[in-house]
Structures are given as structure tokens and as C-alpha cells.
Amino acid sequence: MKITDAQVFVGGPGKNYVTLKIMTDQGVYGLGDATLNNRETLPAAYLTDYLIPNLIGMDPRNSEDIWQFFYRGAYFRRGPIAMAAFGAIDMALWDIKGKLANMPLYQLFGGKSREGAMVYAHATGADLEDLMDSVAHFVEQGYKAVRVQCGIPGMPSASYAVPETKGASTEYMTDFSGVRPKVETWDTGTYMRYMPGALAEIRARFGPDLHILHDVHHRLLPREAAEFAKSVESVGLFWLEDPTPAEDQEALRLLRAHSTVPVAIGEVFNSIWECNKLIENELIDFIRVAATYAGGITHVKRIIDLAGLHHVRTGFHGAPSHSPICMAAHAHLNAWAPNFGIQEYLVLGTPACDALFPSDHRMENGMVYVSDAPGLGVDFDETEAKRYTYSPGSHPVVRLQDGTIWNY
Ligand SMILES: [Mg+2]
Numbered sequence: 001m002k003i004t005d006a007q008v009f010v011g012g013p014g015k016n017y018v019t020l021k022i023m024t025d026q027g028v029y030g031l032g033d034a035t036l037n038n039r040e041t042l043p044a045a046y047l048t049d050y051l052i053p054n055l056i057g058m059d060p061r062n063s064e065d066i067w068q069f070f071y072r073g074a075y076f077r078r079g080p081i082a083m084a085a086f087g088a089i090d091m092a093l094w095d096i097k098g099k100l101a102n103m104p105l106y107q108l109f110g111g112k113s114r115e116g117a118m119v120y121a122h123a124t125g126a127d128l129e130d131l132m133d134s135v136a137h138f139v140e141q142g143y144k145a146v147r148v149q150c151g152i153p154g155m156p157s158a159s160y161a162v163p164e165t166k167g168a169s170t171e172y173m174t175d176f177s178g179v180r181p182k183v184e185t186w187d188t189g190t191y192m193r194y195m196p197g198a199l200a201e202i203r204a205r206f207g208p209d210l211h212i213l214h215d216v217h218h219r220l221l222p223r224e225a226a227e228f229a230k231s232v233e234s235v236g237l238f239w240l241e242d243p244t245p246a247e248d249q250e251a252l253r254l255l256r257a258h259s260t261v262p263v264a265i266g267e268v269f270n271s272i273w274e275c276n277k278l279i280e281n282e283l284i285d286f287i288r289v290a291a292t293y294a295g296g297i298t299h300v301k302r303i304i305d306l307a308g309l310h311h312v313r314t315g316f317h318g319a320p321s322h323s324p325i326c327m328a329a330h331a332h333l334n335a336w337a338p339n340f341g342i343q344e345y346l347v348l349g350t351p352a353c354d355a356l357f358p359s360d361h362r363m364e365n366g367m368v369y370v371s372d373a374p375g376l377g378v379d380f381d382e383t384e385a386k387r388y389t390y391s392p393g394s395h396p397v398v399r400l401q402d403g404t405i406w407n408y
Helices: 041-055 063-073 080-101 105-109 128-140 188-206 222-231 253-258 276-280 296-309 324-336 351-356
Strands: 003-010 018-024 029-033 116-125 145-150 183-186 211-215 239-241 263-265 362-364 367-369 397-400
Touching: 003 041, 018 041, 018 080, 029 080, 029 324, 041 063, 041 080, 063 080, 063 296, 080 105, 080 296, 080 324, 105 324, 116 128, 116 211, 116 324, 128 145, 128 188, 145 188, 188 211, 188 222, 222 253, 276 296, 296 324
Parallel strands: 116 145, 145 211, 183 397, 211 239, 239 263
Antiparallel strands: 003 018, 018 029, 116 367, 362 367
């Protein structure tokens, strides 16, 4: 069996999804997601210029050897661009493998460990009252878990993932449009004084059963993160996300020494080599990698297995920048993983997105139910894809009040 061709498509409704389609001499094809948010043309070029010419003629069933060929063969290893490109190939090869076996991928991993996989929604508000309305909306929809972010009185501009005006908080997405990034202003002291009380009010309003998550988005120093974690202990958070900058695998030691708040990190990690110490030293409770830019299913499975040895559960990244192909890979991993925790889930199920990526993975009452179709269980409509073109964007940048650049 041989790979005969592979094509890359960039575009989608409101997002520049990077979709890889690998064709074979037996008519079976596979799909992969190489979307690297706001840098989408780079994994697309990596695939087209370097990887696809090598892929032609390979046996698609040898997904492990192909992964090692590209990873070790690159010499300059890892990084988000390369790992997103390898990840897309790997997803597509698993998709082919599942179709050849006539089995959904979770069966090839070891079968289902659960029926539905719990997800969390993004609740947000221009202020706390607005956030409460947003949380209530998702609770009414049946969600058992919500991430909560709100505007902070006295903060010079909107905080992370927060709308500037009230009322549109159930479907809010950060504006990434344009090459020149939006500039946000951050003040750690204002945040540290306000947010613990706001989280306590959310707990008081919604009771003990709701899983409450909060994302600090890498903005605190290790000592500040330890102080913040201590101050929110009584809230009973499901997790505190990215309390410190993700590059520093030692940064969470101080937090760990002073608090039992569960910690989640890893959405920007590209490989096991960025989280192995965090996992082995049991400094985290949830690992947040994504199949897209952590090297695909083959590499993420290795991370899941290492995490399982150290009581670390999964909480895969699920920002809307991941296409439904990556989310399908996650759905299969989530159905299987013995150490599954939770899945981040933003509403992708718009008619336009469903038309581009038809599938029967379904979300119901805050749980995702995996498709039983062979392979990934998601398709790609090339006629629909012709409606979309690439549009460049940027993540916001953050400055302190004196102008110093800070972590977005
Ligand atoms: Mg996050």
C-alpha cells in the first residue's frame, strides 16, 4: 500500500484551518489538522515544501516509522510549526488505519473507558454580573463544568478572554483579526486583589456541584501564583490553568508547596520533553496538550501514558483554533484514556463548520459522545472549502501600565 498524493487546504468559517488530506493507492484517504493559530501558513508550507514530497510512496500503515522519520530526520527538532505538521500527518495516517480496519480509532487504542466525555465551556463577562449570566446560560445548557473569566474593576483594559461590553458573553471570541495585534494592559495587583472574591461569589451562587475552572494565562510569577492559589483554596476549583509562564518547568514548585489547588498546564507545549519533569515530579494535575501541535495521536498517546503513571489526568486544549479534525482525534483519545480528566470545548457546531467538516461526533448535556464511524469519524468537503480564503491574524499582546511587555 502506498501514499499517492497529499494536499493542504487553508481556510474556514472565521478561522484559517489547515487541513491535510492524504490519498492512497487503495482509494482510502486520511485527514489531519495542522492549524497553528495566527501562524497558519507556516505548517502549511512545512508540509507542502518538505514533508509531502517525502511522504509520496511511503506505506501509510507504518505510522510510527513515518513519525520517527520526520521527527528524527528534521535534525532541528520540535517547535510548534514542525510538530503541527507532523501532527497532521500522524492524524491522517491513524484515520487511514481506522478505515482499513473498519473500526473507530478508540477501538484501536483499547476500546472505550467511558461513554460520554465531560467538557467545559467558556463563560465570560465584561464584569462579574455579566459573567454570572454567562455561567447560568451554560448551566442551563447542561454543562457540568465552566471556565470563568471576567472584567476586573480598575484594570486599564479588558482582562484575558473577556468582552469589553456587557451582554454578548455566551459566544464571545477574542478578536484575532489583523496582522497588528490588539494591545491589552495588565496589572497583577488589581487582578490578585479582585479575582479570589469573584471566584468565591461564583461558587456561592452556583453551589458545590458545578466544576469551576479559571485561566491565569501565564501572567503570574511563581511567588504570586503560590499566593493566588492559596487565596482561592476555599473556592474548590476544578483547576487553576497556566498560573505561571509555561517555559519554566520548575515554576510550579512554590505553588505546589503552598496549595492543594489542582493545576493544569500545557496548551502551548509541543512535545513530551516540555512536560516530562512536570509530570514526573507531580507538579501538575492535568496536562493540556493538543493532538494538533503536540505531534499528533502517536506522540500525545505517549504523553497520556507517562501522565497516567503520575496521577496526571488529561484536559486537552480545545480552543476554536483546533479544527473538528483535531477535536475528533481528541474525542477518540478521551473515550479511551484511562486517565481522562476533561475536554475544553468551544461551540464549533455552526452550520458553516458542520458543512465543511461533516461528522456525527455529538455534544449533549456537557458531554461529548464519540462517533462509531471508521477512523477519525470526520470528513472534509472540498467544495465547501472553496468558499474560504486565508486571512492573517494575531494574538493580542499585553503590556504592564508602564509599557513593559508581559505574557499574553
Ligand atoms: Mg488556556
